[in-house]
Amino acid sequence: MKTLQEIQKIREEKKKELELRVNTKADTREKHILVCNGTGCTSSKAPKIIENFKKIVKEKNINNVRVIKTGCFGLCAKGPIVIIRPEDTFYAMVSPEDCEEIIQSHIIEGKVVERLLAKDINGSKVKSLDELSFYKKQKRIALKNCGVINPEDIDEYIAFDGYRALARVLNEMSQDEVIDIIKKSGLRGRGGAGFPTGKKWELTKQSEENQKYVVCNADEGDPGAFMDRSILEGDPHAILEAMAIAGYCIGANQGFIYVRAEYPIAVERLKIAIKQAEEYGILGDNIFGTNFSFNIQIRLGAGAFVCGEETALLESIEGKRGQPRVKPPYPAQAGLWGKPTLINNVETYANIAQIILKGADWYASIGTSNSKGTKVFALGGNVNNIGLVEVPMGTTLREIVYDIGGGIPNGREFKAAQTGGPSGGCIPREHLDTPIDYESLKAIGSMMGSGGLIVMDDTKCMVSLAKFYLEFTVSESCGKCTPCRIGTKRMLEILEKLCNGEGTELDIYKLEKLAVNIQKASICGLGQSAPNPVISTLKYFREEFRQHAIQKECKALECKAMSQIIIDEEKCKGCGLCQKHCPVGAISGEGRGKRVIDQNKCIKCGTCLTSCPFHAIGN
Amino acid sequence: MEEKCKCGNIQKDTFFEGLLNTYLPEKDNLIQMLNEIQEHYGYVPMWTQKELSNYLNVPMAEIYGVVTFYSRFSLKPKGKYNISVCLGTACFVKGSQKIMDRLQERLGIKQGETTKDGMFSIEETRCVGACGLAPVFTINGEVYGKATVQKLDQVLDELIKNKDN
Numbered sequence: 001m002k003t004l005q006e007i008q009k010i011r012e013e014k015k016k017e018l019e020l021r022v023n024t025k026a027d028t029r030e031k032h033i034l035v036c037n038g039t040g041c042t043s044s045k046a047p048k049i050i051e052n053f054k055k056i057v058k059e060k061n062i063n064n065v066r067v068i069k070t071g072c073f074g075l076c077a078k079g080p081i082v083i084i085r086p087e088d089t090f091y092a093m094v095s096p097e098d099c100e101e102i103i104q105s106h107i108i109e110g111k112v113v114e115r116l117l118a119k120d121i122n123g124s125k126v127k128s129l130d131e132l133s134f135y136k137k138q139k140r141i142a143l144k145n146c147g148v149i150n151p152e153d154i155d156e157y158i159a160f161d162g163y164r165a166l167a168r169v170l171n172e173m174s175q176d177e178v179i180d181i182i183k184k185s186g187l188r189g190r191g192g193a194g195f196p197t198g199k200k201w202e203l204t205k206q207s208e209e210n211q212k213y214v215v216c217n218a219d220e221g222d223p224g225a226f227m228d229r230s231i232l233e234g235d236p237h238a239i240l241e242a243m244a245i246a247g248y249c250i251g252a253n254q255g256f257i258y259v260r261a262e263y264p265i266a267v268e269r270l271k272i273a274i275k276q277a278e279e280y281g282i283l284g285d286n287i288f289g290t291n292f293s294f295n296i297q298i299r300l301g302a303g304a305f306v307c308g309e310e311t312a313l314l315e316s317i318e319g320k321r322g323q324p325r326v327k328p329p330y331p332a333q334a335g336l337w338g339k340p341t342l343i344n345n346v347e348t349y350a351n352i353a354q355i356i357l358k359g360a361d362w363y364a365s366i367g368t369s370n371s372k373g374t375k376v377f378a379l380g381g382n383v384n385n386i387g388l389v390e391v392p393m394g395t396t397l398r399e400i401v402y403d404i405g406g407g408i409p410n411g412r413e414f415k416a417a418q419t420g421g422p423s424g425g426c427i428p429r430e431h432l433d434t435p436i437d438y439e440s441l442k443a444i445g446s447m448m449g450s451g452g453l454i455v456m457d458d459t460k461c462m463v464s465l466a467k468f469y470l471e472f473t474v475s476e477s478c479g480k481c482t483p484c485r486i487g488t489k490r491m492l493e494i495l496e497k498l499c500n501g502e503g504t505e506l507d508i509y510k511l512e513k514l515a516v517n518i519q520k521a522s523i524c525g526l527g528q529s530a531p532n533p534v535i536s537t538l539k540y541f542r543e544e545f546r547q548h549a550i551q552k553e554c555k556a557l558e559c560k561a562m563s564q565i566i567i568d569e570e571k572c573k574g575c576g577l578c579q580k581h582c583p584v585g586a587i588s589g590e591g592r593g594k595r596v597i598d599q600n601k602c603i604k605c606g607t608c609l610t611s612c613p614f615h616a617i618g619n
Numbered sequence: 620m621e622e623k624c625k626c627g628n629i630q631k632d633t634f635f636e637g638l639l640n641t642y643l644p645e646k647d648n649l650i651q652m653l654n655e656i657q658e659h660y661g662y663v664p665m666w667t668q669k670e671l672s673n674y675l676n677v678p679m680a681e682i683y684g685v686v687t688f689y690s691r692f693s694l695k696p697k698g699k700y701n702i703s704v705c706l707g708t709a710c711f712v713k714g715s716q717k718i719m720d721r722l723q724e725r726l727g728i729k730q731g732e733t734t735k736d737g738m739f740s741i742e743e744t745r746c747v748g749a750c751g752l753a754p755v756f757t758i759n760g761e762v763y764g765k766a767t768v769q770k771l772d773q774v775l776d777e778l779i780k781n782k783d784n
Contacts, residue, residue: 038748039749040748040749040750040751040752043747043749043752043755044749044752044764076750076751076752077751079751079752222746223706223707223709223711223745223746224707224708224709224710224746224750226748226750261654261691262744262747263748299650299651300650300651300654301650302650302657302689302691302692303689303690303691304688304689304690318647319647319648319649319685320649320681320685321685321688322688322689378709378750380708380709380712380750381708381709382712386709386751386753387751418708421708454708454709454712456712460712468706468708468716472745478688583768583769603717603720603721603724604717605717605720605721605768607767607768607769
């Protein structure tokens with residue numbers, strides 16, 4: 001147990017010690033080697049890198065260096081990432097074998113290891129994080145501590161203003177004052193639908209009941225989205241603090257975090273964070289000597305996309321099949337075990353403490369007229385800088401894809417970007433300059449969604465993309481209501497026909513009709529939004545659907561039934577590279593002679609396409 | 620593992636006993652307990668469902684309903700090498716379907732199945748979170764990034780060779 005004064009003391013001491021993390025001019029002999037330990041970098045041996053660094057530092061008896069594991073820096077494409085502070089040197093794609101050289105050259109001799117420096121899109125090497133164009137247009141609020149602090153050390157969180165907002169709320173503010181600040185800030189739910197957060201808090205507070213609950217929705221199921229996971233991995237205490245503040249405001253003493261079991265690192269860090277907060281008395285009974293008590297439990301999800309829908313999530317916490325309830329009543333009136341329940345998404349919570357500390361006006365000054373603050377996107381697909389970006393609302397798609405994302409690799413053209421995952425839609429070239437906020441995305445047939453942003457180049461087939469999303473919805477539909485259970489299946493069958501070259505124009509018409517009916521008649525958000533990927537691709541890429549239906553042609557070569565890969569005899573120089581790379585031995589030819597593909601053996605994997613230096617292979 | 624005699628009685632093992640001691644017999648613990656069972660045995664054996672039904676006082680049909688609802692729970696044991704191909708959007712856009720097709724072709728089984736010799740099983744997953752390495756597949760949790768059909772073939776050849784030795 002710590003008193004408020006003791007926590008204040010920890011903050012002051014640690015703040016001095018950690019100044020070098022945020023100030024490149026910090027006056028210190030110390031150096032901190034920060035190694036990203038998010039899921040991406042962990043998958044490419046980051047834990048081994050930490051181990052090696054620690055071993056070498058110990059062997060060489062260096063005493064002014066600390067090796068710190070942090071959350072995600074964001075630029076996953078360049079992982080594993082190592083940053084050395086205070087000078088802020090950014091090393092990319094570090095392997096465990098590089099540790100020795102970094103210590104010897106950088107730390108001992110004071111010489112930067114040039115070959116490991118990150119390269120910017122124009123090919124120039126950058127010395128520090130701020131120089132990278134990837135970071136220039138970003139504004140980090142929800143990700144403020146990710147990549148700065150050690151998520152497994154509560155003292156580091158406290159050093160960077162952690163739990164100050166909670167202390168202020170409990171000691172100086174009434175419930176309504178806090179709710180008022182959240183309302184004025186204009187914060188809206190980051191889970192996708194964008195319901196005003198302050199309003200939600202107010203509604204839950206107004207429900208009269210002795211027992212209420214606070215829930216954190218960390219069931220991030222949108223394939224290709226990993227913002228919430230990165231926040232939990234990089235800054236778990238921020239979520240605990242915000243949940244406690246929410247608990248105070250609505251009058252709840254119990255919180256639940258519903259998190260995917262597929263996120264083992266996030267779960268582990270949350271467990272550590274809860275334990276540390278309990279030891280400090282920041283969670284538990286009579287927090288900071290007030291009469292407010294609050295506890296948090298973790299509940300693991302078991303892999304069901306529909307559980308991201310709030311009422312399905314509640315069913316799952318209660319130990320049942322995750323099938324949505326009919327609304328109303330809304331969770332604010334009758335949620336967990338029939339009690340009023342406040343549910344917010346991880347990223348929403350990640351903004352709360354800073355809004356309290358910096359004020360509603362500060363937050364409301366960022367963003368557009370109806371969408372305030374920032375949004376975190378998981379940028380992926382055919383784009384150079386794959387990773388996590390946080391931008392002010394109102395940033396255009398072009399800025400995200402080209403300025404931050406560094407454009408499309410392999411000299412290809414931008415075809416579309418997909419936001420909102422299986423509930424969202426495709427945004428074509430002509431809307432690249434749309435400022436991104438809740439309303440504008442809706443107006444062009446997509447949605448904000450939780451934050452997946454997948455970029456596609458001109459080699460992608462939009463019919464097959466629509467099919468991909470419908471496959472997802474069909475397998476994730478919970479089966480409760482008919483339009484979603486059967487309707488999406490029928491849509492998928494039509495898309496399969498089109499992709500197999502068996503479709504007709506009538507099918508496109510049927511597809512559209514079904515889509516509208518499913519939107520109108522489904523119970524929950526999953527069903528209501530399931531047709532979106534089809535509707536938006538039909539809207540912008542109708543010609544492609546028609547090519548599939550009438551000419552039986554897939555120009556992108558993705559629909560196998562309709563595509564044949566052939567080698568252009570005139571362009572083929574007989575180098576034999578395609579033959580060498582073909583995994584099934586479908587290509588024949590000898591010496592410098594022309595190569596031929598045996599269509600019966602060919603599995604259309606496309607390996608030869610990418611291996612041909614003369615662009616002689618196509619359809 | 621459990622010992623099963625012909626009469627169908629089951630001798631609970633220490634893991635299962637421990638599980639019952641950790642969780643109170645309350646219905647909302649069902650999914651948490653199933654998660655641990657899946658983690659420990661690699662699947663959810665039928666006898667554990669019967670035991671849970673008694674312990675939590677929940678009908679067997681409801682437990683079966685929960686087990687089959689969530690994709691993490693499996694009723695059949697997985698192979699020694701459980702290969703999981705990410706079919707999240709970022710991986711899909713980078714060609715993970717081709718990896719999946721090739722894998723099914725090589726092993727002669729479909730996703731969700733296990734080879735007869737119990738060596739391999741295939742499953743699909745939605746986003747491992749290593750989108751920077753797309754397309755990825757994992758073998759028993761270890762991530763193989765920037766996958767190609769050739770890379771997959773190499774890894775499989777290696778595993779099959781080891782099996783024969």
